[in-house]
Amino acid sequence: MKHRLGMAAAAGATCLALAVAGCAGGNGGGSSSGAGGGTADGTSVSVAFVPKIQGIPFFEAMNTGGADAAEEFGFNWVYSGPNTADPAAQSEVVRSLMQQKVDALLIAPNDPDSMAPLITEAQDQGIKVGTADTDASSSSREVFVTQATEEAIGTALLEQMAEPIDGEGQIAIVSCGQTAANLNAWIEVFKDKAATDYPDMEIVDTVYADEDQAKAVTMAKNLINAYPDLKGLVGVCTTSAPGVAQAVQESGKTGEIATVGVGTPQAMLPYLEDGSASSSVLWDVENLGYLTAWAGWKLAQGESFEATQDVGRIPGVTYDEASQTLVMGEPLILTEENAGDYDY
Template identity: 30%
Template sequence: MLLAATVLGACGGGNTAQQTAKTPAPADKPAATAPAPAADPKKTDKIYIPVISKGFQHQFWQAVKQGAEKAAKEFQVEITFEGPETESQVDKQIEMLQAALGKNPKAIAFAALDSKASIPLLQKAKAANIPVVGFDSGVDSDIPITTAATDNVAAAALAADKMAELINSEGEIALVVHDQTSRTGIDRRDGFVNRIKEKYPKIKIVDIQYGGGDQLKSTDLAKAIIQAHPNVKGFFGANEGSAIGVLNAVGEMKKDGKIIVIGYDSGKQQIDAIKSGKMAGAITQDPIGIGYWSVKAAVQAIKGETVKKSIDTGFHWYDKTNIDSAEIKPLLYN
């Protein structure tokens, strides 16, 4: 009996070890935590596309996620949507991209925080015949088969025209931009600055600062600019966090009504500020469309269909006069 018990115990331990080795942890996790489709035989044939964004801290990215999930449902593919905690964490995003490549996806949708840093990993994706779709923010490479994004240069130029109109085409202004490494940061800055230089010689840009899209940091930067340039007449905040930071600074410095604030994106705080008159207006993108097209284009590439080299998802100026219009309202998010 003792011998039999020993043999049975050994068999039981062997089976447990074997089960542990054959059952990887990710297979039991929900889709939002980067699934491993090959671990589940029922999902072997399902297309898996990781969608790696620039962050989660703004409502903009939640709207992009909504669009990506809409496309995933429509085209019956499996996606994960992830991004670093803040838009300054380039290294964290690169780690996410590396991990995504390790899951052998059929395609990858990627919004680069740094237009150059990700290129070596994207080259690996290309070598493995994994199509890469850029969204929101492209990279300095022809590896992505397409990029679904706003024409940020044109959109920022429109913001510059609106600023000039509101300050009578003369005076000092400043910019708070989310970064100088992503394609969106570069294009929004240059689109705004170049339009001012080309068309409005009496407007002087006194400072450009980079707040990483963080409201608190952007607030401090804008306050420092106001202190250094007490005659500043206007600010352009180049993304949601930058714009809210500028708004906070103007309020804290008791400059409401004295400094024109123009933003980019929407979200509840900007919507409320525009309705109350604290912000003059802003550029809105179509974040749901950006997310939707990032996944749709990836599916098209996997199927070998023709995909446009760039997908312009559009932009609009909104202010008190049209914020509740049928054209603008669907593009705003709370």
């Protein structure tokens, strides 16, 4: 059975008119869905999520999961983000949601450092604030909702890269935003473990393509041309993962240069099937959105998290009180055999 991408509460979905942009404006607009009230006294709880960029499959799948949680637990879900992965544009969206006085605000920050003061400002207005997918660890956020630990994701990427190249040879990394805390953490784990576990693997370069697949393709082709002995490419985000595979395919290097990355199932499936991608490291993205929305709902009601809890359809979610982090589970390895089971 396929995991679907579609608004669970599509019948109730409406366009959110932002102060800074309408549905066709420069900051992407958004959607609002879910059941009515959520608190004991009957007042309505509104939980908003601001992705790094709106319109790419990863964050649209998170939106689907968030809408599912809103329908199940009974609160209002708002999804709105910028049209480009631009910190300033994202901050405009956050400020608009602050003006609308949402109860809880979850953010996947493009630039954690520049977002930190805005998080404090929102909290000063009585809004509960957390991060999801990407942390702003130096901020005053009240929870970080993550798909898996940095160690688990970085290690999985390394092992998936090492397998097709027998743990040796030149490889390069194509990431997205240079200030994206989650991507940088995964890369750090990857490099540290590669140095000890695969001393014959040489990381020749790390480049940044923002959230732009076409740019990732160009950068990957440049790396292929610059390093004739290149054996592997790693795409560390959901636009660069298909980008590096596309570059290998279009360069006629399928079977010569292996690629792995953090890519969504449908984006990666053609490349997994033709061999220009070996595998993809991911997780159930809809469930990440579901957990994000639920966490915001709990924050808005002043409720705490347990060390281990089943959250609706997600079993065994863990919470680390010291770091205020909710962890969904372990990474999922996508191959040509299972990527078709998902429709996002």
